[in-house]
Amino acid sequence: MNDAVRVLLDESRIPRNWYNIVADLPAPPPPPLRPDTLRPVGPDDLAPLFPMELIDQEITSERFVTIPPSVRDVYRLWRPTPLIRARRLERDLGTPAKIYYKYEGGSPSGSHKPNTAVPQAYYNAQQGVRRLTTETGAGQWGSALAFACAQYGIECEVWMVRASHDQKPHRGSLMRMYGATVHASPSSVTAAGSRILADHPDSPGSLGIAISEAVEAAAANPDFRYALGSVLNHVLLHQTVIGEEALEQMAAFGEVPDLIVGCAGGGSNFAGLTFPFLREKLAGRMNPVIRAVEPEACPSLTRGTYAYDFGDAAGLTPLLKMHTLGHDFVPDPIHAGGLRYHGMSPLLSHIYELGLFEASAMGQTECFEAGLRFARTEGIVPAPEPAHALAEVVAEALRCKETGEPKVLLTTLCGHGHFDLNAYDRYLSGQMEDFPLPQEQIDAALAGLPTL
Amino acid sequence: MNDAVRVLLDESRIPRNWYNIVADLPAPPPPPLRPDTLRPVGPDDLAPLFPMELIDQEITSERFVTIPPSVRDVYRLWRPTPLIRARRLERDLGTPAKIYYKYEGGSPSGSHKPNTAVPQAYYNAQQGVRRLTTETGAGQWGSALAFACAQYGIECEVWMVRASHDQKPHRGSLMRMYGATVHASPSSVTAAGSRILADHPDSPGSLGIAISEAVEAAAANPDFRYALGSVLNHVLLHQTVIGEEALEQMAAFGEVPDLIVGCAGGGSNFAGLTFPFLREKLAGRMNPVIRAVEPEACPSLTRGTYAYDFGDAAGLTPLLKMHTLGHDFVPDPIHAGGLRYHGMSPLLSHIYELGLFEASAMGQTECFEAGLRFARTEGIVPAPEPAHALAEVVAEALRCKETGEPKVLLTTLCGHGHFDLNAYDRYLSGQMEDFPLPQEQIDAALAGLPTL
Known part of the structure; x- marks a missing residue:
């Protein structure tokens, strides 16, 4: 010892491959479904939000990805x-x-978040994406993506849940240091945020609202895409x-x-x-x-x-x-x-x-x-x-x-x-x-x- | 390459020795002097403040110290x-x-400060010292000493310049996490601090005042000593x-x-x-x-x-x-x-x-x-x-x-x-x-x- x-x-x-556990499971995981048709989501459904390389990785059954x-x-x-x-x-x-x-x-x-922020920024930059939008709660993910975008010279726009934004102002500072634009969410720069603010001017926000804002902002411009820091x-x-x-x-x-x-x-x-x-x-x-x-x-x-x-x-x-x-x-x-x-x-x-x-x-x-x-x-x-x-x-x-x-x-x-x-x-x-x-x-x- | x-x-x-450059200089540095006699300071003058091992290191001309x-x-x-x-x-x-x-x-x-905080806490603990007192400005030194004292089970009491204490509250939090007691300086717990507060209740403090407080507190108890984070x-x-x-x-x-x-x-x-x-x-x-x-x-x-x-x-x-x-x-x-x-x-x-x-x-x-x-x-x-x-x-x-x-x-x-x-x-x-x-x-x- x-x-x-x-x-x-x-x-x-440093590993040369990421490991895809799907290849070794006794059964594949159930697919995500379109809410309207209840049919499995296809690559085309995801293309407005993610670059093709990441969509491929989302569905691949190869054991290793270089x-x-x-x-x-x-x-x-x-x-x-x-x-x-x-x-x-x-x-x-x-x-x-x-x-x-x-x-x-x-x-x-x-934190561990840059492990995925860096490849996400890389694949988006490769596909010519000009800006990544995202939400962040406590701020670990937002600051990781801001760092990664700075490495590849693409813009980063973050909606940070207002309660955390006000409670942990230095996470926002860190994102701005890396060059990102940071909004407290709900914000007035999106329709989704504006609707919430109209009803609840003092809303502390939530991850759900922040996701809506980031997704709306990504969809508004064909050169923008959205990035998620977990779950997928x-x-x-x-x-x-x-x-x-x-x-x-x-x-x-x-x-x-x-x-x-x-x-x-x-x-x-x-x-x-x-x-x-x-x-x-x-x-x-x-x-x-x-x-x-x-x-x-x-x-x-x-x-x-x-x-x-x-x-x-x-x-x-x-x-x-x-x-x-x-x-x-x-x-x-x-x-x-x-x-x-x-x-x-x-x-x-x-x-x-x-x-x-x-x-x-x-x-x-x-x-x-x-x-x-x-x-x-x-x-x-x-x-x-x-x-x-x-x-x-x-x-x-x-x-x-x-x-x-x-x-x-x-x-x-x-x-x-x-x-x-x-x-x-x-x-x-x-x-x-x-x-x-x-x-x-x-x-x-x-x-x-x-x-x- | x-x-x-x-x-x-x-x-x-990890090096086995610290390097003492005095051994290799063409001339020795001028000694510190007692203000009253203008004669070189001796080990006895320093003993109320520092343990003997550190006093020895202060004056040694050996090239390497284990x-x-x-x-x-x-x-x-x-x-x-x-x-x-x-x-x-x-x-x-x-x-x-x-x-x-x-x-x-x-x-x-x-920061680099634990490199000296750890041996300082160690030698004091070896000599049976119960508490180390110190001052800190921006807080790097205070938090390093607090960490080091936690490693050797001795108490740590820090006077932090009030302006920094209020401007950077989390440095104080970090010291408290490591178990230290932290005072904004000038404080009312020392005579030196109380005198300043009597004249200037809103004093933002200074390193000079904080040193006076920490030295006074160390001198007040034979089981206490003082620690400095630079200069010596x-x-x-x-x-x-x-x-x-x-x-x-x-x-x-x-x-x-x-x-x-x-x-x-x-x-x-x-x-x-x-x-x-x-x-x-x-x-x-x-x-x-x-x-x-x-x-x-x-x-x-x-x-x-x-x-x-x-x-x-x-x-x-x-x-x-x-x-x-x-x-x-x-x-x-x-x-x-x-x-x-x-x-x-x-x-x-x-x-x-x-x-x-x-x-x-x-x-x-x-x-x-x-x-x-x-x-x-x-x-x-x-x-x-x-x-x-x-x-x-x-x-x-x-x-x-x-x-x-x-x-x-x-x-x-x-x-x-x-x-x-x-x-x-x-x-x-x-x-x-x-x-x-x-x-x-x-x-x-x-x-x-x-x-x-």
Whole structure:
């Protein structure tokens, strides 16, 4: 066994391919449907929103997709990322478990999001697209796309949910530094936003509204396209660089994971780490338990239903077969903005139905407790989203302390919390709330599911 | 030549020794003096403030000082740091110059400061010290010491200049996350602070006042000691891990630097990179030009005088022979808080007098312009302090574009700017000011120099 704290890889070890798990599944995932015809969505339906290369990646069943040299070249700014053994956290917990984390917070915008933002900007630039539009909640995705667009010299226009825009102004600053235009959403620059503002001048906004604005803006000009930071197959595909590197690094540590944990909102971070390990598991080369952690306030896997639903609140997207709380569901305002999504990636939902991973839900106070413990031992302040995974890892490590099992635990620290210190202040001053979710609230939202 | 973007080193390559340049200088630096007797300060004078190991390091003439295994073990959390070639910046500038930067912003608290905070906390803990007190301006030092104290289970109490405390609240949050107690200075918990508040209830504070408070608090309890984040010999010594690693990494790139640039406030970051290269230069193994960059608003090397002066505004410290603008000098409120110090490290001042490096001064608008250009090309948002060095690097690269010289340039990006986005907002909205410094202001402050 390797006694190191960090295993670093040379830049020649950046993966040459993204891994497409669809090729290895016993059954293909159900297709997205057009709401009007209820027939599967075709490439032509998606062409106004996405470049052809990304549409191809959305539907391909090839096992590996080559990463373009230009994308690998930008990846070199921060990839491969380190895999770190959290020895100080282990010691603090007094656990026989070994805790490993893949750290994605060293990227330019501070999370795993550039792994997909860069190829998305690249393929759009290749197709001559002049501007990408997008929505962002907490701002991780918006700043990643702004960075990526700066690399390829294309414009970036971001609608940021107003509540987050006002609460975390520095995420907007970061996007503007990278050259993006940022609107608080709802905004007066789109018809969708203007309609909301007319009725609710003080609307705090929502991801659903912001998506509507970004999609409207993309559709308004044939040189514009739209970009999404999670949920879709091609986004999950791009994130598999995390797991491919981690496989090599775990081998360098001389370890095989017993449990792999990831936080899951739309699912791209969780899929990015776990899909390559799931390939190894499906092939019988290892047998880790794989566990998604979602917030108690937005538990699409653990308390939602598996059904066709809209991806946005306004019902503008295709119908997606996924674990959902209903597109009318409005999660309570937890600090992990990246986990406040009513649905779950259709591909991940399908794999969950196949029984290939399990899920649990975590209250936010316990997550911030784990985040603080991690910062004091390992030094890095975790964003609230990966603090969910850390809380699960801490709980498992303490179970190992009871049983004496020296389990090997692996997770991704998908982003730092430098823009989330307001939230930690609330925790430290005892003002952090949990949001237990009444069943009636779920039932009410599920009643709004579209009938097919 | 190595075609890489980043050269990473395995953790076994963390230096085993700090390098003490005093051993290789043609003349020793002038000693600090007691203000009352004007005789050199002895170890006993310093014992109430510092542990004996650090006092020994302050005066040693041994060439190498062994890094304790426990300190190397904490260094493993982020060291060795990467050395990166800024190919995208080079391309953007259209320069034949090659630009390399050592990135120290990946440390837990986001700057080079933990390189010395960790050994300082370690030696104090070894000596049974229960609490470290310190002052901080922009907060980089305070958060580094808070992190280091958490590693060794000792208490940390920080006086943060009130203007910065209110302007950058998240730096205080970070210190509290690591378990430190943070006071806005002037505070009512010390006699020195209370006196100021009685006369000036709205005082914005200054480093001088904050030092007085921290020193008073350390002296009040035999189990407390004081820690300083720059200026002193032992601090510069600890930072040489930067240059030692960079030497090995430049060799891996197959390069020898023609010009080495660093920003200089108290001088620890500049010394950390340059001292090991200066050793090679003194031994005739390379001949780089070495250049310190200071802010136009606080130009101790380029417009100060070389004289004995106090290290703090209140005149409580020993007299230090250094380049100084006078301890009464109050720099204009530039955003690079880490460069707002009236003096310069006595050791660096001595080396400057020996003619071993040169210095230039830079206005802050030009620095933010360089910082923005760097963020858009290389992805990382630089703190305002290293933006000074980047502005000099950009200027040199553009001179190379004129002359066609393919010079090899090396600098340190000593910290990220995630807590400085307010300042970039000001720049982006055209509100950034420069502070040209009238000679009369310098003359007036220099008139307050102590007469020996």
